Amino acid sequence: MQYQSQAVAKLYFTAAIGLFAGQILFGLILGLQYVVGDFLFPEIPFNVARMVHTNLLIVWILFGFMGAAYYLVPEEAERELHSPGLAVLMFWVFLVAGALTILGYLLVPYSGLAKMTGNDLLPTMGREFLEQPTITKIGIVIVALAFLYNIGMTILSGRKTVVNLVLLIGLAGLAVLFLFAFYNPDNLVEDKLYWWWVVHLWVEGVWELILGSILAFVLIKTTGVDREVIEKWLYVIIAMTLITGIIGTGHHYYWIGTPEYWQWWGSVFSALEPIPFFMMTVFAFNMVNRRRRNHLNKVAVLWALGTAVMAFLGAGVWGFLHTLSPVNYYTHGSQITAAHGHMAFYGAYAMIVLTIISYAMPMMRGRKAANSNRSQVLEMWSFWLMTVSMVFITLFLTGAGILQVYLQRYSDTPLPFMVVQEKIALFYWMREVAGVVFLAGLVLYIASFFVGSKDPEAAVEQAASPTA
Amino acid sequence: MTRGGSLPETSRYPPGDLAVWIFILAELAVFAIFFAAYAFTRMQHVALFDQYQATLDRNAALFNTLALVTASYFVVRAVTAIREGRTASARNRLWAAVGMGGLFLLVKGMEYAHHLGEGIRLSTNAFYMFYLSLTFFHFMHVILGILVLMVLAMRTAAGHYSAQSHTDIESGASYWHMVDLVWLILFPLVYVMH
C-alpha cells in the first residue's frame, strides 16, 4: 500500500463481504421456497426474500466498486485521496441507509414501507431491482455524488492514467443512469422502456467499464506487463462493449409493447455482445502469459483469470443463448433468464470485486504483497468451490428452463405454469444443493482471512530468494 | 510495368492503425448480418419487398453511389499525395472527398424527407423497416466518415502529417473506404435486386 488513504477501502471491502454472505443466505431461502412453497410463509414471503437477495447483491457490488476505486485511484493518481474523511463518512451513511432499507423489507410489509416512506409523493418503488424506498434512492444519489466528487478530485489533480479515466467514466455513467430510476410513468411500456436504461445500461454498459479498469489495474500490478499494452487493450475492449451494448439494449424491447424493429436491432447487436467478453478473456490470459514477474499473490491472479473466463461464459455465452428474438420468444422470462443472470452476475461482477479484494486486502492488513501460503491455498479452494457450484447452479437452472420452455410454451399441449413448476422440481432441488456447496465455498473464503494470518508471507518457490 | 524494388513491400498489416481495422471488421460484421437478415426476411415477403422497392428513387441512389465512389477516389489520391509529401494537394483532395460525401448526405436527406412526408416510418412494413434501418445506419457512418475526413483535412493543413508520418490519414481513409464498400453492396441489394 503506497498511500495511507487507500486504507479506507478496507471498510468498504469488509462490508461487501458481509453483505455478500447475507445475499447467499437469502439465496438459499429462495431456493428452498422454490421447492417447499410454504417455507417461512407468511413471515418472509418469496418476494421479500428476493428483494433482499437482489438488493444485497447490488449494494455489495457497489461497496466493492467504491472500495476498489478508493484503493486503486490514489495509487494510479500518485497522490492521497482528496478527502479520506468524506470517504469514511459516506461509508457509514451508505451502510446505515442500506441496513435500514433491508430491515424495512424484512420487518414491515412492503406496502407499509411504501406508505411510511411517502412513496405516493414520488412513486419509484416496486419495480424489479429498484424496490428501494424513494428516500433510499435519494440517499444513493447523494452517496454517489459525494463519492464521485472525492474520486474525481483525486483523479483530476493527480496523474491521469487510462485506468483511472475509464473507471471515472464508468462510475459517472453509473450515477447518471441511476437517475432514470426516478422516472416511473403510469404508462407501463414507457416505464419498462426507461427502466432498462438503468438496468441494462448498467450491467451491459458502464459496469463493464468499471470491470475492465479494475481488471486492468490488477493485471498491471500482478504481471508487470507494460502499462501501455494493457491500456490499449482496455480501450479496445470497452469500445466494443459500448458499441455492441448500447444498441444491445434492444434485446429487452422485443415483447414489452415496443416496435417490432427492435427484434432486429436487438438481435444483431446483442449477438455481438460476447465479443468484448471474449477479448477480455484473451487479454487476461495473454497478459498473464507475458508476465514479467511471478507475483506472490497467486490467488489474486487466479481470481482475475477466473473473472475473465466466467464473465465470458455467463454474460457472453449464456447471454447469447437466448438473445436472438426467435429464441427469446420462447425463453423470455423463464428459468433460462435466471440461469444467465446468476452466472453473469457472479462471473463478471462478484468475481471482479473478489479479485480486487484478493489483491488489495493482504496489503491493507499489513502484508508486503500477499497472504501466507496456507491462507492462499484456502482461498483457492473457496474459488473453486464457489465457481464450480455456480456453474452447476447455472446448468441446473438451464435444464429447468429448457423443460419449462418446452412444457409451458413450445409443446402442442402447453401446461399451466404451476403444473410445470412441479414437474421440474428435481432441477430446483439440485440447484439448492449446489447453492449449499456455494455457501461452503463462501465460508472457506471468509475463513481464509483468519487462517494462516500468523504464518510468514508466501515466498517465491525455487527461485533464488534468500530464505528467511 | 516492371516490378521494381520501389514497389511497396508486402506487409503484415493493412495501411493505417490496426485498431481501426478491428473496428472495421466489427462494423462489417454488423452490416453482413443486416444484409443477410434483409435477404432472408425478403424470402417470406417477396411480393411486398418487390412492391415497395419500386417506390425507391433509383436515380438518386445512382447519383449517391457515384458520389461515394468519387469521394473514395479522392481519398485514395489524398493518401498518394501525402505519401509523396504533397501536403497541400492531400488537403485539397480530402476536402473534395468531404464535398462528395456532403452531396451524398444532401441527396439521401431529400430521399428521407420524401419518405417521411409520405408518413413512412420504421414500423410501416418489413421492407421499409430494413430499408430505413440499413440506409440510416449507413447514413450515420457517412456522417462520421465526413467528420473524420474534415479533421484529417484540417490537421493536414496545419502540418501535422508528412511523407514519413501519416498513419492517421491511412486509418481515416480505410474507414471511409469501408463506408463506400458497404454502400456498393447496399445499393444493388436494396434498390435493384428483386
Added chain:
Amino acid sequence: MNTDSRNRGRSCTLIYIVLMLLTLVTWVVGRLGLQGLPVTLSVLALALLKGQLIGDWFMGLRNVRGFWRWAILIWLAGVGVLVGVAFFFSSGLH
C-alpha cells in the same frame, strides 16, 4: 519513387473508372426492369467484384499478406453466399 506512385495513381484512376462504369451497369439493369434469377445473381456478383476492387486497390490490401490480405474477400464471400442463397430460394416464390 515518383514514377512508381504515379503508376499507382494511374492504376487507381483506372479502377475508379471501372467502378463508375459497373455502377452504371447495375443502374441500367434496374432501369430496364430486367428480372429473373440470373440477372439478380449477376447484379450481386458485380457488387461483390466492386467490393473486391475497393478492398484490393483503394484499401491497399493487395500489398498485405496473411489474414488481412483476405479479410475483405472473406467478408464479401460470406455476404455473397448468404444473400445469394436467400435470393436463389426466393426466386420461385412470387
Added chain:
Amino acid sequence: MSEAFTKVMARNIFYGGSLFFLLLFLALTFDTEGTLPERDNRQAITGKVAMGKRLWENNDCIGCHTLLGEGAYFAPELGNAYKRLGGKAGIIGFIESRPKDGIPGRRSMPQFNFTDEELDAIAEFLKYSSEINTANWPPNIQG
C-alpha cells in the same frame, strides 16, 4: 499484434464509437416514442388503471410474478392474466380467495386484504396490460 495499433487510436475509437452508437440509440428511442401510441394502449390508462399500477408496485407483485415477461419467475405471468383467468371477475376472485396462512407445502400468494375498489383497480390495470401490443408474446395462454 499489440504493436501494430496505438493507444491513441484505440481511445479515439472508444470515444467516437460510443458517441456514435449512443446517438443511434437516441434516434431509435425517438422513433420508438413516436410509434408507442399505436401499440401501448395508452388511451386505456384511466385513473383507475394508474391506481392499479401503484398497488401493483406498492405490494411488490413483480417480486414473484412476471409482467410481460419481466420480474421474478416464482409465480405465473400476469400480462395475459386478464385473458387466462377469464376477465376481471376471475382476477378479483383469485386475489380475494388467498388463504391467510398459505397452503401447506405449496407456493401461495399472500392475502393482501384489498378493498373492493383496490381489487377493481388491480383488475383494471391487468386488463390494460393485457391489451398492449406485445408482438404476440407470450406464445400461448399459459404465459
